[in-house]
Amino acid sequence: xTTPNQTPNLPVILTGDRPxxxxxxxxxxxxxxxxxxxxxxxxxFVMLADAQALTDNMDDIGKVHRNVxxxxxxxxxxxxxxxxxxxxxxxxxxxxAELTFYYLNLVTVARLERNPTVKExxxxxxxxxxxxxxxxxxxxxxxxxxxAFKASLVPVGEDQIPMxxxxxxxxxxxxxxxxxxxxxxAKALVPEIGRLPGIDGKAKMSKSLxxxxxxxxTPDEIRxxxxxxxxxxxxxxxxxxxxLEGNVAFMYLDAFDTEKAALEEMKAHYVRGGLGDSIxxxxxxxxxxxxxxxxxxxxxxxAQDRGYVMQxxxxxxxxxxxxxxxTADEVRAALGLSYx
Amino acid sequence: xTTPNQTPNLPVILTGDRPxxxxxxxxxxxxxxxxxxxxxxxxxFVMLADAQALTDNMDDIGKVHRNVxxxxxxxxxxxxxxxxxxxxxxxxxxxxAELTFYYLNLVTVARLERNPTVKExxxxxxxxxxxxxxxxxxxxxxxxxxxAFKASLVPVGEDQIPMxxxxxxxxxxxxxxxxxxxxxxAKALVPEIGRLPGIDGKAKMSKSLxxxxxxxxTPDEIRxxxxxxxxxxxxxxxxxxxxLEGNVAFMYLDAFDTEKAALEEMKAHYVRGGLGDSIxxxxxxxxxxxxxxxxxxxxxxxAQDRGYVMQxxxxxxxxxxxxxxxTADEVRAALGLSYx
Numbered sequence: 262x263t264t265p266n267q268t269p270n271l272p273v274i275l276t277g278d279r280p281x282x283x284x285x286x287x288x289x290x291x292x293x294x295x296x297x298x299x300x301x302x303x304x305x306f307v308m309l310a311d312a313q314a315l316t317d318n319m320d321d322i323g324k325v326h327r328n329v330x331x332x333x334x335x336x337x338x339x340x341x342x343x344x345x346x347x348x349x350x351x352x353x354x355x356x357x358a359e360l361t362f363y364y365l366n367l368v369t370v371a372r373l374e375r376n377p378t379v380k381e382x383x384x385x386x387x388x389x390x391x392x393x394x395x396x397x398x399x400x401x402x403x404x405x406x407x408x409a410f411k412a413s414l415v416p417v418g419e420d421q422i423p424m425x426x427x428x429x430x431x432x433x434x435x436x437x438x439x440x441x442x443x444x445x446x447a448k449a450l451v452p453e454i455g456r457l458p459g460i461d462g463k464a465k466m467s468k469s470l471x472x473x474x475x476x477x478x479t480p481d482e483i484r485x486x487x488x489x490x491x492x493x494x495x496x497x498x499x500x501x502x503x504x505l506e507g508n509v510a511f512m513y514l515d516a517f518d519t520e521k522a523a524l525e526e527m528k529a530h531y532v533r534g535g536l537g538d539s540i541x542x543x544x545x546x547x548x549x550x551x552x553x554x555x556x557x558x559x560x561x562x563x564a565q566d567r568g569y570v571m572q573x574x575x576x577x578x579x580x581x582x583x584x585x586x587x588t589a590d591e592v593r594a595a596l597g598l599s600y601x
Numbered sequence: 602x603t604t605p606n607q608t609p610n611l612p613v614i615l616t617g618d619r620p621x622x623x624x625x626x627x628x629x630x631x632x633x634x635x636x637x638x639x640x641x642x643x644x645x646f647v648m649l650a651d652a653q654a655l656t657d658n659m660d661d662i663g664k665v666h667r668n669v670x671x672x673x674x675x676x677x678x679x680x681x682x683x684x685x686x687x688x689x690x691x692x693x694x695x696x697x698a699e700l701t702f703y704y705l706n707l708v709t710v711a712r713l714e715r716n717p718t719v720k721e722x723x724x725x726x727x728x729x730x731x732x733x734x735x736x737x738x739x740x741x742x743x744x745x746x747x748x749a750f751k752a753s754l755v756p757v758g759e760d761q762i763p764m765x766x767x768x769x770x771x772x773x774x775x776x777x778x779x780x781x782x783x784x785x786x787a788k789a790l791v792p793e794i795g796r797l798p799g800i801d802g803k804a805k806m807s808k809s810l811x812x813x814x815x816x817x818x819t820p821d822e823i824r825x826x827x828x829x830x831x832x833x834x835x836x837x838x839x840x841x842x843x844x845l846e847g848n849v850a851f852m853y854l855d856a857f858d859t860e861k862a863a864l865e866e867m868k869a870h871y872v873r874g875g876l877g878d879s880i881x882x883x884x885x886x887x888x889x890x891x892x893x894x895x896x897x898x899x900x901x902x903x904a905q906d907r908g909y910v911m912q913x914x915x916x917x918x919x920x921x922x923x924x925x926x927x928t929a930d931e932v933r934a935a936l937g938l939s940y941x
Contacts, residue, residue: 311938312702319706319778326937352938358702359695362652362742365735366659373734394713394741395705398734402702438659575941589695597666598651598692601915
């Protein structure tokens with residue numbers, strides 16, 4: 262019942278999240294909304310990347326464990342349907358570690374150190390020379406995840422494109438060295454709508470910056486967050502002309518308000534002058550409350566039936582493991598590691 | 602029948618070989634002889650480290666595949682008894698890759714780069730900056746092998762002691778961070794008898810130097826090798842005094858001739874003068890022919906029953922996998938990665 266009946270001819274998408282905190286509006290715009298659409302036209306695997314999350318959270322494993330279920334609740338609450346999408350827990354598929362192990366032989370240390378995504382992330386985390394080896398090598402692990410499911414499409418942000426390129430280098434090298442077509446090259450699927458800014462106007466909405474609105478936020482939390490939403494600091498008096506650039510209230514309305522004509526009118530009025538921020542925020546609050554209410558309700562209902570959620574994760578993981586195990590069998594055979 | 606009935610209270614030994622070529626007299630002296638003895642007083646796991654062999658043989662996988670069976674034949678021919686020792690194939694136990702994956706998060710790139718064994722091996726192979734990541738990280742893989750079987754003793758050469766130290770660092774770090782005693786520290790068991798020199802007098806007998814006598818050598822191959830054995834280059838005339846230092850013929854006799862009194866007499870005669878190299882080599886040939894004949898015969902018999910050999914490897918690997926899977930379960934649980 263809960264395992265997807267996927268049509269094998271559809272292209273495969275692999276996507277997922279590091280379960281280190283609850284998902285928020287930024288995830289909704291950047292990925293979750295797309296996944297709900299993709300599941301009708303692709304074979305979609307959504308991975309709770311707990312093993313990858315550990316690469317820099319070995320000292321806070323409780324956070325990772327806890328958030329596996331929290332993120333799964335977010336997935337199902339926004340409409341990722343276990344009957345259409347395979348939701349899996351990375352750590353429960355040892356074949357992914359096994360593929361990583363072999364791919365590490367196909368990539369040099371120098372190449373990993375040159376990976377721009379890894380470089381930037383190492384810089385952000387301040388690791389310097391004390392990089393955990395698992396962190397430096399995680400592109401090989403990502404290549405394992407992508408190739409295990411023979412994904413040809415991987416939705417990623419602009420900044421993750423070098424990761425996909427590194428996966429494809431491994432794919433081409435493996436297929437060439439072992440004269441086979443076992444591994445499949447993947448294409449980065451970069452969403453058209455860019456990142457949602459944080460409520461404080463910072464470019465990125467991120468739990469570590471404390472500028473998020475979580476998908477499970479209560480009505481009060483939504484109200485409080487909207488009050489703090491950054492608008493136009495030069496728009497001091499209602500009658501003054503307001504600016505739309507960098508105005509988070511209008512960026513959110515652009516992303517979520519479905520009444521586009523009324524929104525355009527409101528924007529014109531704001532730019533002309535005579536429209537106060539409080540009116541704009543009132544509209545934003547209505548839009549967000551309406552959008553998040555059913556998500557929150559579904560989330561609360563699901564949270565009460567943890568047994569069901571765990572069964573969904575178990576079924577999805579078992580289904581995904583079968584696929585990954587077939588790929589691992591093929592890889593092992595190509596490497597001359599089949600004996601029995 | 603072929604799986605060992607091990608007494609759980611006995612200390613566990615893990616040992617093994619990278620299957621990249623047939624084993625030779627150097628292996629016999631340095632490790633195989635000891636393993637035949639150890640199997641009576643320890644729980645012994647002997648690993649065919651094919652996955653590790655790939656870390657620098659991705660371009661010659663056939664060599665690794667072929668030699669898994671060749672080395673297994675060597676093991677059984679010298680008297681490693683599948684009823685007493687668990688012989689396993691590393692690549693068939695994905696839990697070893699899984700443990701490696703997690704241990705990579707517990708060791709920094711800088712620490713791996715400082716490992717003297719790895720440094721020396723990287724230098725020998727001329728990798729420079731183009732080290733395969735799997736090669737740099739193989740100490741984590743070795744830690745996985747050792748800890749998976751909870752081995753407390755690991756027979757290694759002097760040069761491998763830093764590897765055991767690195768394993769123990771991972772063991773201590775893991776047990777401390779997760780407040781447990783799951784992983785077991787290992788002790789290096791350095792054999793008293795040092796390395797056997799090559800027939801050319803070089804310090805190391807090694808197939809790449811072409812100075813070996815293989816365990817499966819034919820009588821003719823043994824005869825030819827003994828003729829080439831390096832003796833005393835200053836011992837030009839029979840009546841001259843000869844030297845024992847660096848004299849490979851006598852070093853081999855020391856290692857293999859069981860008639861110690863006669864050997865001591867021969868040495869005294871040689872040093873005194875009046876004993877020709879040809880007499881010494883004749884004795885050496887007798888000793889080696891006698892020692893290797895039964896090994897070669899057992900090897901040939903076993904080689905004719907490949908089905909039996911594969912069954913031994915399969916049984917041993919399955920038995921070993923159960924043990925490794927239990928450890929992986931414990932490690933996953935300690936890391937908060939148990940969900941179902």
